Amino acid sequence: MVVVMAADATEEDADNVVSLVREAGGEAFVSRSVSRTIIGLSGDIDNLATLNLPAQPGVCDVVRISVPYKLVSREHRRERSVIRVGGVPIGPDTLTVIAGPCAVETPEQTLQSALMAKAAGASLLRGGAYKPRSSPYAFQGLGEKGLQILADVRAETGLPIVTEVVDPSDVDLVATYADMLQVGTRNMQNFPLLQAVGGAGKPVMLKRGMSATIEEWLMAAEYIAQRGNLDIVLCERGIRTFEKATRNTLDISAVPVAQRLSHLPVIVDPSHSGGRRDLVLPLSRAAIAVGADGIIVDVHPHPETALCDGPQALIESDLRELASVALHLSPLVGRTLTPAPAPAMA
Numbered sequence: 001m002v003v004v005m006a007a008d009a010t011e012e013d014a015d016n017v018v019s020l021v022r023e024a025g026g027e028a029f030v031s032r033s034v035s036r037t038i039i040g041l042s043g044d045i046d047n048l049a050t051l052n053l054p055a056q057p058g059v060c061d062v063v064r065i066s067v068p069y070k071l072v073s074r075e076h077r078r079e080r081s082v083i084r085v086g087g088v089p090i091g092p093d094t095l096t097v098i099a100g101p102c103a104v105e106t107p108e109q110t111l112q113s114a115l116m117a118k119a120a121g122a123s124l125l126r127g128g129a130y131k132p133r134s135s136p137y138a139f140q141g142l143g144e145k146g147l148q149i150l151a152d153v154r155a156e157t158g159l160p161i162v163t164e165v166v167d168p169s170d171v172d173l174v175a176t177y178a179d180m181l182q183v184g185t186r187n188m189q190n191f192p193l194l195q196a197v198g199g200a201g202k203p204v205m206l207k208r209g210m211s212a213t214i215e216e217w218l219m220a221a222e223y224i225a226q227r228g229n230l231d232i233v234l235c236e237r238g239i240r241t242f243e244k245a246t247r248n249t250l251d252i253s254a255v256p257v258a259q260r261l262s263h264l265p266v267i268v269d270p271s272h273s274g275g276r277r278d279l280v281l282p283l284s285r286a287a288i289a290v291g292a293d294g295i296i297v298d299v300h301p302h303p304e305t306a307l308c309d310g311p312q313a314l315i316e317s318d319l320r321e322l323a324s325v326a327l328h329l330s331p332l333v334g335r336t337l338t339p340a341p342a343p344a345m346a
């Protein structure tokens with residue numbers, strides 16, 4: 001941590017910072033130049049953070065040198081992590097496709113979507129039973145009935161399930177059905193929810209908040225890790241910008257940036273970022289090329305009647321191309337496409 005003193009700060013101001021830091025058990029090293037005084041600090045960063053140094057007289061700026069997230073950082077673990085979801089790996093050597101409907105609507109629609117997901121090269125099934133909708137009048141999901149449908153479809157197809165949880169009080173219930181818990185963009189900074197999924201004993205997919213910086217996203221992941229759960233996959237799903245041609249702007253650079261800062265896998269959601277079916281394949285190609293560890297894609301057998309996000313769902317005729325893109329681009333980026341697990345024998 002470095003404290004930059006204001007140009008008009010007095011010697012007493014600098015001495016005050018030094019004594020506060022030393023009283024807190026840290027060390028302070030003062031460098032004076034003609035126009036500025038800079039104080040380098042060492043010691044327990046969390047302890048130093050309680051000193052409220054930016055508010056001290058004469059302090060112009062306090063710059064953190066080490067990152068404000070530890071467990072998920074590459075300083076903590078140099079090698080990139082592999083997270084297993086019902087036995088399916090997500091990590092640096094594989095490309096894992098997750099696909100399924102935005103929302104679970106009926107048993108038939110969910111099963112058909114799962115078969116579509118398999119045809120698209122997916123090894124994990126997505127589908128929301130609890131939907132965090134912007135409008136309170138929109139379909140909110142089937143709740144536990146939806147979870148049961150997902151479990152039935154998993155039994156039939158062998159695909160482990162990724163499903164969202166929006167309320168901390170539902171985490172235990174959702175975790176009894178899900179292979180991976182999803183925290184959506186609207187809940188990225190719902191700290192009680194992050195702590196609850198951190199204690200749920202299941203892998204977590206953490207979507208980037210649509211207005212969150214990469215650092216905020218990683219600090220959100222740290223909340224989960226701090227509760228003892230390091231099985232976290234980050235998902236870039238587009239951010240809010242001035243651009244209106246797409247639902248959100250896919251921040252493709254977030255993939256290599258987050259992978260450099262964190263050991264956690266990073267996947268991309270081309271469906272919720274683009275918000276349009278015709279963009280899903282181009283954005284999927286971009287995601288794979290940039291080095292994403294996977295993609296998560298919406299599919300629907302009848303998007304025209306979908307209760308949620310129909311315009312972005314891939315249809316039957318798109319699946320072969322997505323499968324081919326995933327299969328053929330993977331080796332070009334040093335990965336293999338993760339195969340779908342076989343259904344358990346009845």
Ligand code: PEP
Nearest residue numbers: 102184185186207237272
């Ligand atoms: C979803 O994946 O169904 C979803 C709601 O996504 P997001 O949180 O990215 O909007």
Ligand code: MN
Nearest residue numbers: 102272308309
């Ligand atoms: Mn959706």
